[in-house]
Amino acid sequence: MFLTFLTFLPLLGAVLLTLIPRDEEGAIKQTALAFAVADFVLSIFLWTNFDSTTHEMQFEYSVPWISSWGVSYHVGLDGISLLLFIMTTFLTMISIIASWGVTKNIREYMMAFLALSTGMLGVFISLDMFLFYFFWEFQLVPMYIIIGVWGGPRRIYAAVKFFLFTAVGSLLMLVAIIWIYKIIEEQTGVATTDLIFITNNLDLPLAPQKWLFLAFFLAFAIKVPMFPFHTWLPDAHVQAPTAGSVILAGVLLKMGTYGFLRFNLPLFPHASYEFMPIIAWLSIIGIIYGALVSLVQEDLKKLVAYSSVSHLGFVMIGIFALNEYGIQGALLQNINHGISTGALFLLVGMIYDRRHTREISEFGGLAKVMPRYTICFMIIALSSIGLPGMNGFVGEFLILLGVFQNNGLWAACATSGVIFAACYILWMFQRVMFQKLDNPKNKNLPDMTFRELLTVVPLIILVFWIGLYPKPFLKTFDASVEHLLIKVNPDNFGSGKSGSRHSDHAKLITIDEIAKLNLANK
Amino acid sequence: MLLKLTSLVPLYPLIGCIINGFFGLRIGKNAVGLIAAGSVGLSFLTTLIIFIGLVMTPAEERVFEQVLFTWMAVGDFTAEFGFQVDPLSMTMMLFVTGVGFLIHVYSIGYMHEEYSFYRFFAYMNLFMFSMLLLIMGNNFLIMFIGWEGVGCCSYFLIGYYFEKKSACDAGTKAFVMNRVGDFAFLLAVMYIFNIFGSIDFTTVFHAAPEKLIYDSETVTIITMLLFVGACGKSAQIPLYTWLPDAMEGPTPVSALIHAATMVTAGVYMVVRCNALFALAPITMWTVAFIGGATAIFAATIGMTQFDIKRVLAYSTVSQIGYMFMAVGVGAYTAAIFHMVTHAFFKACLFLGSGSVIHGLHGEQDMRKMGALKSHMPITFVTFFVSTLAIAGIFPLSGFFSKDEILYHALMDGNFILWGMGITGALLTAFYMFRLVFMTFFGKSNVDPQVHPHESPKIMTMPLVILAGLAFFGGALGIPLFHGWHILHNWLEPVFYFDMPSALEHSAHLLHEQGKHAPSWSHLLQPEGDHNVWVEIALMLLSLSIAVAGIFGAYICYIKKPHLPDLLTEGQWGYDLVKNKYEVDEIYDETIVKPTLEGSKLLWKECDAKGIDGAVNGTAQILGWLSNQARNFQSGFVRNYALFMVVGFIGLLIVTL
Amino acid sequence: MELLIFYPLAGICIVLALGVVINNSPVNSAMSLIGMMLGLAGIFILQQAHFIAILQIIIYAGAIMVLFMFVIMLLNLKGKGEDDSWISRDKDLLLTVLSSLLAVGVLYKIIIIINAGDFNSPALPPDSFGTVREVGTILFTKFILPFEMASILLLVAMIGAVVLAKSKVD
C-alpha cells in the first residue's frame, strides 16, 4: 500500500495545485517542491528497509483491476527497479528546484512535472503488463506538454517527434503483450497479464520468442535511443526546458533499459542469447557514433544529448553481455548516467539562463568569471568521461569486463568510446571554460547562486560516493541479477522447455498463489 | 609494525590538496605553500620510516600488503582498495616523495607572484596523491586510478595558464594521448582478469607461469597492451608528441611530472609486471627496440631545438627510451637505477632552467641568453653538475646508470641495441653541452632592459640538494666489485623469476593441448660470466664517447659560434629535424582531421539526412497521400453517386 | 400468346425510359416517364398483380408525375434544357463511359445468374391471385404494422415538404 501511496503522491500534489490561484507563484513552487521532497524522503525509507538478500518482489501489493481480463493492479519493487525508483524521485526534486526561474504559467508546469513523476514511478513499480503499458503511455503526455509548451523555438516539431517515436514503438509492444496474453491462456489456462506469473510460466519455442523479442526490442530501443532510432533525442533535448532535459535524460531513457531487463531478458532468454551479437554491434555503433557526432556539435545541449546516446550504448552492451558483471555494471551505469548527464544539463541550463544561447562559440574564458561554476562543471565533465574514483568509471569498467568475457573485439571497440568521450568533453570544456575571455557579454556573468548550488552539489556528492564506495548500490542489484541470470544463461534454455513440463505441479501452486494473493487484498 | 603507516603516505597529499583546494584563497599564499610542501614532506618522512621498517625485515618477506576496504565486489570479481609495499615500490616512493618535496619547496618561490597560487598547489598535491596511489596500489585497478589521476592532474597543470589557447590545447592533447594509453591498459587489465580471475598483483604474478604458456599468443597480447599503455604514459615513439607540448605548463610542473615522476610510471608498470613480460619474448624485443629508437630519435630532435625547456623535454623522452631499452633486455635493476638517477639530474636541470627563466623574466629562447654564468653562479654550478651527470662523465651518477644499461644491452641484447645506446649517449652529451654553452657561456645576447638576477634562496637550495644527489647518486649501483651494487641486492628478490619451472609448465600445458613444445634449451644455459675486463672496456668507451660529444659542442658553440649555422642552413635534413620530423602535422593530417571531417559527415549525412530524412520523408508521403484523398471530395453530388454505384457493383462482382 | 403482349409492352417501357434519360427538356422526359409508368402498369396486369397495377397508375402515373409537372411548371424549366448538353462535357465523358461499362458488366453478370438458375417455369397461381380483395386482406392482417409505419412515413414526408417549401416564402 505504501508503494502506491508513494507513486500517486505527486499526482495528488498536481491536483492540489489546481486549488492555488494562478498568480501565487511562490506558493505554487513551494507546494510542488514540498510534495517532491516528501516523495524523495519517503522513498529513502524504501531503500533502508529493502531486504537485498532475496530476489522476490518487495512492498508487493495486488488488487484485481479488470478481473474479466485477468488484469490486476500488481505493483512491487526488486533490486533492479528500486534504485531507479529512488533516482526518479531524487531527480524530480532536483529539477523542480532547478525550474525556479520558469515564469510562463508556472502552475501548469509544476502540475505537468508532478504528473510526469507519477507516470515514471508507475512504470518502475508495475508488475502487470497492462498496468506497465498504461503508465508507459501515461508518462508520455506530460513530457510532451513540457517540451511542447515551455520549450525552445522549434518545440512543436521536437515534441511531436518525441511523442510519435515512442508511441509507434509502444504500439508493437501492445501487440506483443496481447500475443503473450493469448499464449499464457493456452499454456496454463489462466488468462492473466501478471508479469511474475508469466515470467515463471511462459515457455516458448525459439521462433515466437524471436518475434516477441523484436516487438519489445523496438519499443525499448527507441526509448533508450539506440543507434538507428536516436534522432528524436537531440531535438527533444535542445528544445526542452532545463528541468525537462534533466528528467528526460535522467529517467525517461532508463525506462528503455529497465524494460529490457524486466521483459526481454526474463521472458525471451533464448532469443536474447541469439540476438546478443546484433545488439552488441548496434550498441558499439551507438557508442562510437554518439561520441563522434558530439565531437563536432556547436550546440551544448545537442552535444550532451549525443553523449548520452554514447553512454547508453555502453549500458545496452552491458545488459546484453548476459553475465553478472555486464548487467550489474549496466544497472549502475544507468544511475551514473542519470546523475552526470542530469548535472550536465543543469549546468548548461544555468549558462543558458544567463546568456540565452547554447552556442559553444559564444562562450570562452568563463573560468575567470565563474570559478565555482567551473569547478562543478569540471567534476561533472570528468565523471562523465569515466575518470576512475568517480561514478562513471565503476559502471563502465564492470560493463567492459562483462563484455570482455564474451568477446574481446567488442570490448576493444566499446573501450575506444572512452577515448572519444575524453576528446569531445575536454574540447567542449576547453572552448567554454578556458581560453581568453574576449566576448564582452561574458565579462560580468554572476557566479552560481545558492539555489543553483543546491541542485548540483548533491549530484557531485553522489558522483564521489558511487565512485569511491559503490558497494551498497551493487549489493541491492545482487540478488535480482542472480535470479535473472539463472533464466538467461544458455545451458538451461534446452532444459527450460522440459523443465517447465515436469515441474507443472510446482507451477500450479503459483496460480493458486495469485488467486490467494488477490483474495488476501480484497 | 612500522609498515602499518603505509596508508598515511598518500593520505597527507590528499589532505593538503583538499585544504588548499577549498580554503586556498582565504589562508593566504604562505600558508598554502607551507601546507602543500609540508604534506609532501610529511609523506616523505613516513616513507623513510617505512623504509627503515622494510630494511629491518629479512629479505624474503619484504612484501607488506595493507587492504583498507573492498572497493568493488561483483560476482567473483573483487577489487580491494589496498596498498602494497615491497622494495620496488619503496624505491619509487622514496624518490617520488623526495624529489616531489624539493620541487614543492622550489615552486613556492617560483610561483610566488601567480594569482591562483592555491589552485597550483592543490593540483600538485592531488598529483602526488595519484602518483603514490599508482606506485603503492596492490592491484591493477588501484594502479589504474593513480594512472588516470596522474594524467588528469597533468591536464590541469599543463593547462594552468588557461588564458593561453596553446596551453589548453597542450593539456587536452596530453590527456587524450594518455587516454589512448589507458585504453590499452584497461583492455590488458580485463584480459588478465579473464584469465586469472583476479587482478591482485601477488596472485597474478604467482599464477603467471602456471596459467600462461611461454611465448603464447595470449601473453604476447597482454604484454603488448600493457606496453602500449606504458608508451602512452611515458611518451615513447608512437605516443610521445604530447610531452614537448606539455612544456606550456609552469616549470616546476615540467620538473615534477614530465621529468621525475609521471613519465617513469610506464617504466614502473612494465617492471612491476616483469613476471608477465618475461614470458613474452616478442614484446621484450619490441620494448627494447622502441626504447632504443626513441632514444636516438628524440636525441636528434633535441639537438635542433632552441627553447630551453623543449630541449630538456626531448632529452627526457630519450632518457626514458634508455630505461625501456634496459627493461627490454631484462635488466630491470639497471632501468630502475637509471630512473632514480635520471629523476635527480633531470629535476635539477628543469629547476635550473626554471630559475634561468625566472631570472630572465620569462625568456625561454636560448638564442636570447648567454654568459649567465656570472649573473647566476649557484644555478650555473648546479646546472653544470647535472649536465655532466646526464652526459655520463665518470664520477657522477649518470655515468654508472647509463653504462650499466649499455653493458646489459650488449651482453643480454644484441649489438644493434648497444649501437643505438652509444649513439644516443653521444648525441645526449652534445645537445646537453650545447644548451649549457649557449645559456651560460659565450657572449651575452640577453636583451638590455632585462638584467638577470640569481633566484632567491628558496629556489636555489633544492637545486643544490638535487645537484648533490646527482653527484653521489652513482653510489647506489657501483659495478665491478661484487656486493657493492646496493640497488641490485635491494631489488633482487622482487625480480626473481624462476624461468626453468615456467618453461616446464608451458611445455606441460602445450602437451595438454596436444601441441608439441618447441625447443627452449637456448634459454636455459646459465647466466654469462661477469668478466670484468669487458665491463671496464665498455666503461672507458662510453666515457670517451661522452667526452667526444662535449668537445664537439665546445667546438660548435664556443670556439666557432658561426660553425652550426654554416653546417645547417639549407640542408633539408636539418629543417626536417628542426620541426620535429613533422610528426605532429602527420598526426593532425592522418588522425585528427579525418575524424573531425568524418564526424561532421556522420552528423550531417547520416543523422540529418539519413534517419531524419527517412522520418520526415514518411511524414511527407502521408501528407501527400491524404492530399490525393481530398480530391475525391469534389462536392459534385454526381461523383458521390458514382462512387456508391461503383462500390455496390464491386460488391456485387465480388459476391457473385 | 402472353409473349405477344409482353414484348411490345417491355419494348415501349425501355424506349420511354431511354427517352427520359436522353431528352434535353425536362417536360419531354416527364411525359415519356408517364408513358413508361403506364406501360409498367400493363405488365403488372399481365402478371395478374391487379392491385399493384391500379396503385401504379394512381400513385405513380397520377400523383408523382403530377407533382413533377407541377414543379417543372413552377420553376418554368421547360425551355431551359439546352444548357444541359450532357454529352459534350469532357470530365463526364469519362463518367459516362465508365458507368455504361459498369452497366454492361452488371447486365452480363445478371444474365449469367439468371440462366444458371432454373427460374423459367413459373407455377400457375389460382385466378384470384393478384386481386385487390386478397392483397387487401393480407395487407390488413399479416402486414398491419408496416402499413401503419408507411402512413407515419407519409405524414412525416408531408410535414417535411411543407416546412422545406414554406419557410422560404415569407
Added chain:
Amino acid sequence: MEMVPLTHYLFLSATLFVIGVVGVLVRRNAIVVFMSIEIMLNAVNISLIAFDRYLNLHDGQIFSFMVMCVAAAEVSVGLAIIISLFRNKPTINLDEFNIMKS
C-alpha cells in the same frame, strides 16, 4: 398459352434499373435525376411482382406497395429540396452546388 418466363421480367427490370442508374450519373438536371430514381424504383417493383407471381405469394406485392409509399414520400421531399435549392441559385444544374467541396 405458355407463361412469360421469369427471366424476361428480370431482364426487363435489370435494363430499366441500369437506365435509371445511367440517368442519375449522367444528367446534371436535378429533375431528370429524380425521374431516373423513379425508374430505378419501378424496375425494382417489376422484379418483385415477377417473383411474387412465380412463387405464388403476395408478400412481393405488399413490398412493392411499400416501395410506392416510399417513392411518393421521397419525391415530395426531393422536389421540396429542389425548390429551396432553386431559390438560392437560379439554376437546378447539380454541378453548381459544390459548396461541400473540401
